[in-house]
Amino acid sequence: MIPLGSPCNQAICSDRVFDGERMLRGRVVVLSGGRIADVAAEPPAGVPLVRLPAGAVLAPGFIDLQVNGGGGVLLNDDSSIAGIARIAAAHRRGGTTALLPTLITDTRPAIRAAIEGVAAAIGAGVPGILGIHLEGPFLSPQRIGIHDPSRLAAFGPGDADLLTGLGERGITLVTLAPERVPAGAVAALVARGARVCAGHTADAGLTIRAALAEGLTGFTHLFNAMSQIGPRETGAVGVAFAEPGTFAGIIADGHHVGDDQLRLALRLKGRDRLMLVSDAMPPVGDTRADASFTLFGRRIVRTGDRLTGEDGTLAGAAITMAEAVRHMSTRGGASLEEALAMASPTPARFLGLDTRLGRIAPGYAADLVALSADTEVLATWIGGEQAP
Template sequence: MTVLKVKRLFDGEQWLNHQQVTIENGKIQDITPIDYPQLATQLIDILAPGFIDVHVNGGGDVLFNHTPTLDALKVIVKNHAQFGTVAMMPTLISDDYDVMSQAHDAVCEALQQGLAGIIGLHYEGPYLNPIRKGVHNEDKLRMPNEEKLFKILDVANHGKLMVTLAPEQVPDGFIEKLVKQHAIVCIGHSAATYDEAIRAVHCGARGFTHLFNAMTPLTSREPGVVGAALQNQYKTWCGLIADGHHVHPATMNIAMQAKGCEHIMLVTDAIQSVGSSKSELPFLGQKIHRKNGKVTTADGTLAGSDLDMASAVRNTIQLIKRTPQEAFQMASLRPAQFLGLDHQLGRIKVGYQASLVALNQDYYVTQTWIDGHPMLEPKTH
């Protein structure tokens, strides 16, 4: 049994002062007020639901594409746990089917073994539009081969499965087939028109990958993928990379006002630089450079991000001027709802998983618990 004493607790929906949280067998057993808070010692400044990252490519010098193995997943989880991430969708950038198959097998093994922190798999591609490929290798982009693809979709039988695609690059009926296989389909790296994007939503797509980046913009006569994403009459979610490099803070704030924070998820799109001290790293056959919180190819193309979830939360509060409550929800409850896991994660409630993050008053992580197990202490600040 573990007992945490907290000055301020955000339970996913509201703030509570001076609370005691009891953890047993990986779950929250009890939450009660502290009777005499003035006498309590070793109080945690802030306790919040742990962060959920649905888009993470690597960490700790490990890129999942380079090493699609169970050991790699363990390294990635450990490095992101320093920054409050308690659950993640390891993401495979567009690659050959044999690499996709290896990634599938590694994630299935992790899920079957109950590897804490891994909740599924995100294929970012390879069914993307070369016009909006970003850093993806154009040689890996292709039309679907359903016979090969459907062999590596049964990860959905063990955990969550996401597929990011460009709807204009796949045949009619393909999105519906993925949805029937319990895949969560997201639109990204797309040159689709507004009408094409909305049609994909009607076919079952319910997410937009890294909003504004690698998609057709909102303009006066053609709303594009961005315009479809910001429509709030559809139950869709938008991932947002809040690092200050991918999207201007004012643009992020406009998106939150238009869409509503309840359908925005903070994501990192992190590569192996998170948790690493290196300034130059290999990346899908080329070198990338890390400087001032940004990772780019030699020609300046953004190559994922150097972002962690705790920094995304701080940026949302400090750069975008949203409330801490909104920032925490976009980092935890909203992705939990998007994944259909909000009965287990995203809140601090009795019976929920004890996957939590402790922070100081400046919103730097001081400890993380995944299923009740404390993770390594983060770097000091």
């Protein structure tokens, strides 16, 4: 554990500093007032100094767009301030300093409760909560995955307002199957400030392209629960690759996506459009020996870092973002710099937060992660405050 420094004014010395674009050698990052004041060659006089171990890397804190749960808590079951704080704390230990708590397909009252819970957590100052990700309920029953088919719904009047109820209090990300919503639905969500991704979709490609014209900008967990490339059908995967301006999240846990597919995705999308996500469930950060849980009455079993229903269906993931970075950089064909870019500056840009998050540069928020030479998390800072 790195010794705690002053929360308001300190300097961090590291052999390697990934500034969001490139790896710098032998730099001192100076923090002041919750922001980065300087990236210098030498420590400033009179400022408390935190010196990272040899070989460590200091990077922008990870930004996770898809966090279903953590610390034994599932957002669908507990959207209280305390529950959301527990999720965030569990993921902070894995290097995540900003996240979107994610609601899996549920009823409209549950959606409303989750939005208000996230708003309350933001208002209470729970560190790292950026907004909410609503994954469903407007999904394809053919690509439902572990979601509860009985909770799928048809998009109707008032749903655009419901899904964007967080308003300016935080960011809203909506995952939907474009073929399951009427023409104009994506445009209505975007007009109300939401970001929209295609996911859990069986569409051959035409409806997804129509949604792109309405403002859809991304794809949720690329390859998983979506239509694939065929000889004549583009599929969601094909559209994601064919449209260079789109973003795509991907789960690099060794179970959801094969290593060759990770390499292919990186080659075709690049580090500036491909984003690591955890798709994490309650077992992340849960220290109980039996970290199984129930999801809408179905028992979810953890075997190592693999989560499945009793029928073998993958049920989210049990990894942290640091583990995703490690997998991507050791088995997914990425350099460490590329994997770190996929974990912070790229999701910051997707969310429109790249003027304040995802970089180590003067004026940016002092949201940081220190990693050992083998990418174990040593420490995190949010707004210059180091986790105890």
